Amino acid sequence: MFRQRKHHIFFAAILLIVLTGCSCTGGIKQDPLPSWNEGAAKTNIIEFVQAVTDQSSPDYVPPAERIATFDNDGNLWAERPVYFQLIFAIDRVKQLAPQHPEWKTTQPFKAVLEDDMQALAASGEKGLLQLIMATHADMTENEFAAIVKQWLATARHPRFNRPYNELVYQPMLELLTYLRANEFKTYIVSGGGIEFMRPWTEEVYGIPPEQVVGSSIKTKFEIRDGVPVLVRLPEINFIDDKAGKPVGINQHIGRRPIAAFGNSDGDLQMLQWTAAGDGKRLMMLVHHTDAQREYAYDRDSHIGKLDKALDAAEQNGWTVVDMQNDWKVIFPAELK
């Protein structure tokens, strides 16, 4: 009987440890953001999370409303030398070229096959759209997902010589984990293709497909040889960039974020929309200031231009992360 009681007490202790895990680690002051240097950015994040999760705080927000939205390109993973999705399209054109002899003499495909980036740029938005449609449409959703996974498994970044999905930012991975540990729901809200991201975001970021918002082409339900399929059509459905981001957030989530994270003018409206809600908010921009470990670019960049949003951050007191000074490491591989 006494022995049994001892077992119960032991069991209770274990349960207590399991149940109160969060406050325990809080007690021994484990750093939730170990790859972040001490400074305003880290302090702002932690103070915000503590305020909205403290039930006795006037800033308390119930878990269901703890929505955090993250841009992807340049915010969760790198976007240089060009958006990784464009590199995917280029690689895919080269792979498909034998079946398209006409591409040798037709722009923008000719430019891609000849690695003529100037001619590709000259083909403009129209050329880019042709490239996307030739590589992203006219197949089922399942087929496209398989192609994306295959590409990620084999392609390597030209500078870092790693798979593209290893070029994610370690400090942002910690931030995602920290927010989810505090009952935030973390979403991607990206100008990139929604179906280009979904095959890998759960494994890499812990963000499931239903929490990915992005640009899309139209799809059509069909029964092919008795099997229902969703076919990807060569037609734009939605562009989830700039003023499209609050629209995409509303469509998918139907709630206003209380925290939003971006790195370029494409994120400005998402941050404005987030800031305009009631109660405590966190708006953050990653400023690419580290040419040595990653890249340095802002106001004059063609990719990830950060100009108006940087001014808005200064005017409104939004948090700006100085990559060089605020981040101890950039990519997860540096920890190994």
Add this chain to the structure above:
Amino acid sequence: MFRQRKHHIFFAAILLIVLTGCSCTGGIKQDPLPSWNEGAAKTNIIEFVQAVTDQSSPDYVPPAERIATFDNDGNLWAERPVYFQLIFAIDRVKQLAPQHPEWKTTQPFKAVLEDDMQALAASGEKGLLQLIMATHADMTENEFAAIVKQWLATARHPRFNRPYNELVYQPMLELLTYLRANEFKTYIVSGGGIEFMRPWTEEVYGIPPEQVVGSSIKTKFEIRDGVPVLVRLPEINFIDDKAGKPVGINQHIGRRPIAAFGNSDGDLQMLQWTAAGDGKRLMMLVHHTDAQREYAYDRDSHIGKLDKALDAAEQNGWTVVDMQNDWKVIFPAELK
């Protein structure tokens, strides 16, 4: 010391009860679906849930993939005499009429103001669209949500004399709760307006706004007097019905459901899409067979027509709920 130990044991017991609540109630065989009569429908549901949640079963499905989609009109709440959203639009036209003297002589508004349902029907799809746009667009998302809430608080169903959001099906509420207790994520996938549902689905069904998929009009991000707003435009964005349902599911969720629940031909493609996935699946149709307690209609109905989907259910062995025989009660008020 002994007293303290006793407290610990007491505390452990409380913890155990809290922690093992699910298995406890399982142990005493509490019925998870008390408003369902014993029969094939109830058995199919419970066997399905047990199979996909049993880790030792070949049919086991990890929690993240336990996606269940529910049609709304005629499946979670009633849809007679006409779709409740149409009644909302009619009520709204009457409310706005003083500001629109021209409506007295213009169809379809004249028909609405004169309660001439035949003339309204004669105005066809075009008339209906005009009615929707005049009552659903040209305001912000916040303004529209407030109008929907106000309507639900005051409007009463012509036959049951209750608020429309009390005319939800008690057996389906129990099904939603049962699935969520088994770590399913429950979604609405409705032909109805997404923003018409979101203001009340969390309170009524326990389904949060981010798990509502529906038809939509376009919205636009604007800064009005320094305040960012989302304005509803009088332009269709997406029709989430028939072949649109698998498209909407893919857009919002990015995973295929393992269980789908509907009641009309508008749900056929959602059930086909669900059925075509790998592994164990549950496809279910509510058949409105109870003219006395609710309504009886199927193959020849203008609203909630159930014809092709009923044939498909028979051919494919999908579960058909006979409302009259399978449901002990229809509406929650019957339990009071």
